[in-house]
Amino acid sequence: VQQEFTTCSGDVRDIHLLVEGIHCAACVWLIERGLNRAAGVQLAEVNLAGKRLHLRWDNRQSKLSDLIRALSRIGYSAVPYDPETAEGSIQKTNRAMLFRLFFAGFAAMNMMWIAIALYSGANQDEFRSFFHWVALVLATPTLFYSGYPFYRGALGGLRAGHLTMDLPIALGLSVTYAYSVYVTLTNNQHGEVFFDTVTNLTFVILIGRYLEGMFRHQAVSATKRLMELQPRVALVMREGIEQMTPIRGVMLGDQVLIKPGYTVPVDGVVLEGHSAVDESMLSGESLPVSKRVGATVSAGTVNTSGALLVEVRTQLNDTTLSKIIQLVEEAQSSKAPIQRLADTIVPWFVLVTMICAATTFFIWNSQDFEIALMAATSVLIITCPCALGMATPMSIAVASGLGAKHGILVKNGLVLETLSKVTHFVFDKTGTLTEGKMSVAQMKCAAGQDDEAILGVAAAVERYSEHGVAHAITAYAEERQQSFRDTVVNDFHATAGLGVAANVAGRRILLGSAAWLKQCGITLDAQLHLHAQTFEADGMSCVYMAQSEQHVALIVLADRLRSDAQQMVDEMRTAGIKMTLLSGDRRPVAEAIAKQLGGMEVIAEVLPQDKDRVIQQLQNEGAIVAMVGDGVNDAPALIRADVGIALGSGTDVSVESADIVLMHNELNKVLQATQLSRRTLRTIKQNIGLSFVYNAIMVPLAMMAQVTPLAAAITMPISSLVVIGNAARIRTLFKK
Incomplete structure (x- = not known):
């Protein structure tokens, strides 16, 4: 594990783990809080959408096995994240949930006939006790088999000294079940049994969780689509013989044969052959690019015509495609500053829920015990921080995936929030506003x-x-x-x-x-x-x-202006965004370019080491600055700016220094990135508002005994689904 999945920097280790059992924001908070307290842990970030944990630790203070055991003590199991097996693991988890769901559904359907009989008058004659015992037989395995995930999560949190969202659910089910068992065993003629409530709650909550997981997975499917571009095998030439080799078995220096119609499996250099390669995935270029001896090819692109013999020059984890996938995953798991609100509220949410439920029970108990029991159970079930917890990460995950699909690689959620507030764009001239083809x-x-x-x-x-x-x-x-x-x-x-x-x-x-x-x-x-x-x-x-x-x-x-430069500048000017052309070229040249674009502030004849000073001066004047560039001498300015945007045609140094990378080398992507950031921030605010409105309306109704436990179980996942659906609407941004 240490060698294959862990990256090392001295004694500091870094790994991505696939965690089973994550289903809500409280799970994310519990895992991050629990691991960040462990010795030597420097970073513990959970991607709710992908159920992945990014872990960084000092190996001198803790071993990976110790941290995985610490994770298991709070109720979660983890294995090293591998894109090839992650999908299978998720499907396995979904199958297990479906088995529990089907069992609960079977019990709920049969329980319905018993409930009909009891409500039709059977609870008044000699069959009353018989139906109660049949209901007990159906409810017991349903509670402990189908409801096992709730108890596992609740007990794991208690062992770690934390309250999870599984605790109110487990408590509500247990109390309702226990009271029903008491009535059945004592044959109490005045009490009612609520075994149907137990089975129906379990069934409905499992449906909600399954739908949440499915929609979350679909909403962030961009990473999956990128992974599907990577072939699983390659034709490696060894001693003149073609050998079908798993992609992980391909080594540096191997010679790979790529036949017409095949997807290129590696980054490398053409040794023999001539063909045209479809690189639209990387460059956005719709026409295939001619490849001859000495040309480079990238994994994920498609060979369209002739056969190519390629020498592998890059390891699998360092290919352009792998780096794109890594950037998208890191962005999806990152947290924007606006999420601090949710992170502050979630830890206290369960405690407040328990207090509200206890208060409800004591208020109603003076009038009717069963009403008090049902009202308290409704409060336990209906209050949920999941919608609040998913408001930000789901929006960022969907936006990052949409950006990647359109060639906009966003490195973290902070960038999206900052870009939406940018008031001043600074453009490099050569290679940015112009084609850069002198x-x-x-x-x-x-x-x-x-x-x-x-x-x-x-x-x-x-x-x-x-x-x-x-x-x-x-x-x-x-x-x-x-x-x-x-x-x-x-x-x-x-x-x-x-x-x-x-x-x-x-x-x-x-x-x-x-x-x-x-x-x-x-x-x-x-x-x-x-x-x-x-x-x-x-x-x-x-x-x-x-x-x-x-x-x-x-x-x-x-050097000609880019064809899309004029439209981008016009739209930014209409939006009231200030723009500056920053160039090391002579002032007359820079002013001529600015004039062609309709005029903007020009700062010319600036040496590379002075570009970041210009950015700093604008920031000191109160502007939130985005720098758009593509050259080595832009790197300091890209780092200094609040948001650094690099065109994909730029150098590696520039791309590494940027917060957003435009892979398709199209200037209009700057405007699209800005639109995406503003739409994302607006969606986050809408989702937070929706979650607050849901709890503000439904919790008082539950405390007033106006909501049954079953209705509570139905509305709880609906609130999360509404947030997921609203976040998924971001994907319609660029549709015409």
Whole structure:
């Protein structure tokens, strides 16, 4: 277990466990509270929808076996979470509940005939005692077999020193059963038996719990759909022979054959073959992408035409698909700040329920014992914090799943709540508002310079850089059939946000901004600088080149606006959201882009290390800031912002630094993410309101003896189902 399912960081261990027996918010509270008190436990978070426990602990202070035993002492069993077996475990639990449910249903149907007989007059003659004993025979196994989950949960909580929501149910059933047994054994002619109430309550509550679990599972089915994208087996080539191998048995360096129509099982590099791969799951690109030797492929994508031989480069747990699933699961199990209200109320809910039931019994007992008994039982059954406890996690779970389906990966619930309150969006320019695909529009050289020679030297230097500008220059040189790759380049050095420097054939070469050349003591050519101002006013970027301390050329680069940038900016402007364009490019270029978008505040010529200072300044002015970017130099600003949003085309550093990742590389997803966050927060507030209204109406009615125990058992799960149904409505957000 330690090796296969646990991740280690020194002595700190981290594992996800599948916990059986979780059915309500009180269970979540009990498990988290119980484990957080254990020695060495640093984190214990329960995902109610998925019945999963995220556990992090110091292995020097506690072993995993000790923590699992501590969990079992409070009434819950746990096994390591494995996506392949989790579904089977959930189905097994559901089958066990169905057996209990069917048994209770059978008893309830037969009990109905007995109740009809007793209410029809049989309770007045010699058959009264006979029917009471038959009812006892039916109710006893129903209570202790079908009602076993209630007693297990109640006793587990009491052993841990906590009151669970199973306790009022178990108490209500036990008291009603005990009084009915007393009447039956003593043959009391004045008392009534309520065995039908016991069986009907058990049956109805089990139905409610089964429906809750089923609807919860369906509401957060996005994770299941993602898991289904991962093939269970792969065709591994060993000594020229195809071997069908379980996906967990595929190792790094193995060669996997992917036939046409098959789903790619691993992340790797194509060694042989040519095909087109459907990557819509990851990139949102509707057309298949051509794959040749040297191209990368990702697990979960679909090979459409030719066969591919792929070398495995990433372990199963580190594939892009696995990371997406992990992000969604972490978001679904996270807690938003608004949930603090529910977490504060739930621990006291059971105690208040017991007090209300006792008060009801004593008030009504002075008039009629049986009315007092039924009213108190109704109070015990009808009061439930489940709806309140599920108000937030269900909404976040559904929203996270919907976001993942549309390429919006939300890392935790806090982000959704914060994004709904954002008042100021800051956009990076290159690769965010623009396509980020720089291309050389033209090149101008100073008088007396050889254009082809200058371009060859520029490309030779830029091939050592990873910047998008460098790729544009080298691609332009290749289009012009320049042979620059054999040119010897020495002492290459890049200065982030300014430019690069190197030595070529004894000559010092500089490429970068005008400020970079000035900083290096180069005097700008007046004519070239005049041209640069004209191009920058049209939204083009210019790279200045110096050779042997002389400004010799100007390379003009063009980058088009994204097709969806205008619509997104217009809709945000209509919504009254402030926007700022933040760029390291020259101010005329940035202002030209802002002008094309209808105008917005521009902060230009900002060095990478200063971007987070701009964000901090906006925050100091009272703004709640979201930063949208895609480059390495955006990472500090993404971390500093209240919400960091990274486009999926961005670098790994940027994605890791972001709170939301837009996998489909579409800018309109920023607006969709904002809409999703606002809808989620509104739904959470609605659910909390519904749960309060339910308890405010039904508890007083039960205390007034206006609600029977059976009616209480019916309305209790309905309140939870209403919350689940309302949360599920979030899935309709993007439907047209």
